[in-house]
Amino acid sequence: MSNPDLLYSEVEQDLRASVRAVLTDHCPPSAVLARLESDEPCDLGVWRTLAAELGVAGLHVPEDRGGHGASVRETAVVLEELGRSVAPVPFLGSTVLATTALLACDSDLVGDLAAGTTTAALAIPLTTAPGSACPTTVSVGEDGLLSGRVTSVVDARAAEFFVVPATGPALYAVRADAPGVTVAEVVSLDMTRRIADVSLASTPGVLLASGDRAEAAVREAVRVGAGLLASEQVGIAEWCLEETVRYVKERHQFGRPVGSFQAVKHRLADLWLELVCARATARYAADALACGSPDADVAVALAQSECAELAVRAAEEAIQLHGGIGMTWEHPAHLALKRAKIDQLAFGTGGEHRMTLGHMVHLPMDIPSLAQT
Amino acid sequence: MSNPDLLYSEVEQDLRASVRAVLTDHCPPSAVLARLESDEPCDLGVWRTLAAELGVAGLHVPEDRGGHGASVRETAVVLEELGRSVAPVPFLGSTVLATTALLACDSDLVGDLAAGTTTAALAIPLTTAPGSACPTTVSVGEDGLLSGRVTSVVDARAAEFFVVPATGPALYAVRADAPGVTVAEVVSLDMTRRIADVSLASTPGVLLASGDRAEAAVREAVRVGAGLLASEQVGIAEWCLEETVRYVKERHQFGRPVGSFQAVKHRLADLWLELVCARATARYAADALACGSPDADVAVALAQSECAELAVRAAEEAIQLHGGIGMTWEHPAHLALKRAKIDQLAFGTGGEHRMTLGHMVHLPMDIPSLAQT
């Protein structure tokens, strides 16, 4: 907390440039739009390039475990770029959630994920918030087989295996092609990051951790997920602001650029300023998680509080200031809106994070005057 | 609720015109400003004209009790005008609060108040909210004398007698010049409507009502106070909007009227629209109170929810859009700001009223997820 580094390092800037170049070339809005209603939710070609060639899947994995020995700061920078492009790749489910959980239980499976040769998903609802109880809708039978159902698992369709919290508590690895596994895709609000309901019926799994260790692994994955998602939200907001600025500079109405109208200018200036503040919180969260700061829980809750709603607001302003064109399916603005809206729900809403934040910074919610009523 | 009359009748419009004419002539901003630091908080000359000549003090008092037999709808119209001018007259304390309480306990004292020949104050803190427990900081001794202290009593300095809730519960009339009465004026944020702490020490009083009847009288006074204050808040907001529109039409910067800048125009348009909605709620509250509608409690809470914050916002926008001149003591904008801000606190804040409202319209606040923590 005393001396956080809130800047982007040169290495991080280089990483950003590489990721952006790949996404610009291979994942333009037209490609994302074309995939929306296809049966292949993820763009595995782009994912291979990012994960295997650029190595983004192993940034925060130590070198001796098959990764690049960087930190979640770098992972956060990748998320900013993924937020800008809403690229349909399983980064959140596999690299952020499953990898973090596996790292926390010292599993060897992390190596393949870090190399980008395998993808996994953490079988929890995407809306699970940091600090909430470990989901245990999957139970272990007397025969040691797993049964149960987990709803709203992100990036489930692309996963070759699942990291599954189960009663015990315990954490299992389950192959997606194991007997009894069903992955039922639901109609997602954000078709660039789909969710699915995962069911297990007497399915064999490999025990990864049990007891407190299993719980701690899931908790850490959710905390890192929430903290880093703020960077994706910053990326979304940044793209919305840039695109809108570009559009209102070009679009003429009443004989002048729409962006020369003062009300439009002031709204965009306000949005820019909110983005400046939100970015500082997202960087702070990434840095605090990377350093294992004692303030990391506060940093995560703060970042979600500020970034979740900003991304939604930025996308809503983008739609409005694009006028009719922003309401069309062909224009990518709605991709940002839908991503921003589901990100607002992911890992707890801004309001839920503020509730946690208030508790952590000693702003108690207990209301004596209500106790009487 | 089925058929509220939300318009201003012709009689009400005539009343408004008369009150506005008196206030324009006798109570311009310069006069209000000059009185701010004087030792005479109320302008008794203006008050006599309004109360005795125009009869505003007896509008909602039945004719057989010395009033004009109109209703609180008309009283609300007077409050709109008093909000516009922030005239320092004891209308709220005497005509709204004390008169309503006396009407509810059938006291003969109401006649003098209605005639405008006497003024009174209801000895409760101005921040008492509808539905809250009847304040009982004054106790009745075995000798029947009253002792205790009531803070933040509005219009106390001008009062010739007080209507005092006491333990029992009971309601007493106490002459301001009775033995043991001290009226200690405090430094008020709004110097046009000052408050004072009223202390009684073995003071004689006349019993007005006791038991449920006493409580009901105070409750009704607070409810009517809250409901009608919304009209004052509408008046404040209306004045702020009008003055600001006038100013930005005249004030030139960059070779054009400030009011031709789109950001300014849009903000004022938004404010106007909020005023349109707030006015509907204030009229609804006045009408519901006048008719004894079963929806009156909802109407009052709704009106306070919408009008309290609007008046503050309108005054804040007025200050900002007046630029430096609005920050000066000589300009009346700060009078509106201070009145709006204390009105926000009077009879409960908007937030408190929304809490009540949620309860009344069956939007429960009990949160099962919190019960566990």
Add this chain to the structure above:
Amino acid sequence: MDAEEVRGRVRDLLAAHDPLDTERVAFLRARFDAGLAWVHFPAGLGGLDAPRSLQPVVDAELAAAGAPDNDPRRIGIGLGMAAPTVLAYGTDEQKRRFLRPLWTGEEVWCQLFSEPGAGSDLAALGTRAVRDGDDWVVTGQKVWTSSAHTARWAILIARTDPDVPKHKGITYFVCDMTAPGVEVRPLRQITGEAEFNEVFLTEVRIPDAHRLGPVGAGWQVARTTLMNERVAIGGTSVPREGGMIGIVADTWRERPELRTPELHSRLVKLWARAEALRLAGVRLRQQLAAGDPGPEGSGMKLAFARLAQDLSGFEVELLREEGLRYDDWTLRRPEKVDFNGRGAGYRYLRAKGNSIEGGTSEILRNIIAERVLGLPTEPRTDSERAWKDLPR
């Protein structure tokens, strides 16, 4: 003409054409011919030259008798926009030809006004109409056209003179949607639906007899159309919790597990705003009824859009995990918007259009600022220059 006389006409109509025995269109034609379509229209054109306030009397009597109506929501553009314009500017021949099938619903109308480059600044439109003998030859692209795929006729504005300032070189036409060169393509929206269409006009020939109003006077004619559009908005009365707030409030009541204190504060605030806006609408209608419309109407659409957006955004948040889902992305072509029959995600996305369609909220704020508050206009650079010289 008073209410009693009008009731007499209704009785005569019902006597001659028993609604239970008469084919729907035949009944509607008879009703039109009896002057009971819109009583304030001229005799012979569906009306009786009677006060507009007598129309509800007719509607109520006919509804009570089980008579069919003309499904007004399906033909809203014809009824609300085309008809008053044809009446105000049409020739006798045009009025006779168009109004009857318009009103009976036999001919659906659409509106060809907006263009990709002319949205808020409608008068900047670039669709060209060039005179050729007795015809005009029209080429250009229109957008945001609802009902284009079912419409027989369109009201169309096009540029007939690019060498004069933009408001002065526009002419107003009735366009036959079945004419060669008219191509309609569905325009898909962010909801997945295609409520609207793009309409491409390629050398479409419109006879000069289908021109409405003088050459070059199209902007004034269009103002009549648009004024009638605005009047139509916000005119309906709803009970408390009658709108989107009712759905959200019910979810709150029925699903305690979704509640948090922060959401409670926000919900009650939204409830209060919804109720305040509803009361403002009640007050507006009371003003209208008292013959003193006031300027409040200008703001209703703006306030409704903001409320619908805030409410639907709140609803998705309230639902949490369920909010991640959508009901259906299938490309559909609905004839009417139904906010309440779909899921929260649909409401959220569709409500974004409320502040764009039919005049953006930015334009509405300009209108309030200038026409209601009397604030000065911005310096204009486009009013006096020839259309062809404007930057775009």
Add this chain to the structure above:
Amino acid sequence: MDAEEVRGRVRDLLAAHDPLDTERVAFLRARFDAGLAWVHFPAGLGGLDAPRSLQPVVDAELAAAGAPDNDPRRIGIGLGMAAPTVLAYGTDEQKRRFLRPLWTGEEVWCQLFSEPGAGSDLAALGTRAVRDGDDWVVTGQKVWTSSAHTARWAILIARTDPDVPKHKGITYFVCDMTAPGVEVRPLRQITGEAEFNEVFLTEVRIPDAHRLGPVGAGWQVARTTLMNERVAIGGTSVPREGGMIGIVADTWRERPELRTPELHSRLVKLWARAEALRLAGVRLRQQLAAGDPGPEGSGMKLAFARLAQDLSGFEVELLREEGLRYDDWTLRRPEKVDFNGRGAGYRYLRAKGNSIEGGTSEILRNIIAERVLGLPTEPRTDSERAWKDLPR
């Protein structure tokens, strides 16, 4: 020049002038003469032509030795605005005359820029300066002048040519506040205090030798002054809860009886905004330290003003009955603003000025939109016309 060399100079100064033994002004003069006032200034003018980054070294060493400082908050306008401008545009004679007593605090400076008719549009100012022999004769009214009643000198801009466009007819002067014709009146604010003054100038004679920069170049000179004003803002580092949020959070913690669920939601939101803004400030200073200032600084004042206003408004609401009261309406003339030493009502009222003084929030939004986002300027009507012909 490196840190070690600078430390040597400090040791020499301290050896020659023991701060515990030397009279305050004498010590400050000696420090100035030793080039340790502002090390990046030229030698002979209080500096050493050294990098600006060495100044903190000097300040720290001297503070450790118990040396007096020049009370920088009391003479902020001189240090922050007048000195850089005199350095950039003054003659050698002017620099020698003004900088030393300015820095030592023997002569206080104030700023005569704003006028009642020229606030945001400062270049529209109307105070006239007419040449008369070796003097200029100045007449006009200035406003929002802090320290005018204690100041010896003022930086002043006045109109020397009304026949050219407004930015071109302005000249920049140093005005003697003790000269005949200068009248200072306290300007009371809504807080009851008079932090500022109105200054009436009636045929005040300013020698041409006190002109800064060429005749007619006053606007460029003033930009130097204003740029330095903006740099000064938002540069200080505060700990978490270091600002107004700390006061409010402590009230919440200490007074449970004031709490409601709605206020809790709002308080935590404000806390998060305050902390986000604080972190944005930390990030900004890290960027500056890394030699890459970025545009973020433009927004800090704007965000701070909004936060201070929201927080102080919240605080009054939180206090309820106590919020009805004010601490003191007495007309006072404070030399510095102290937000935290007064009551909630004072904070609420004083914070209203944060979005007006030193550039309104509206002007700051224009600046962000144009200079940071690159959005186009609005059509201007006032840039090319002679000042005297402008509407006002």
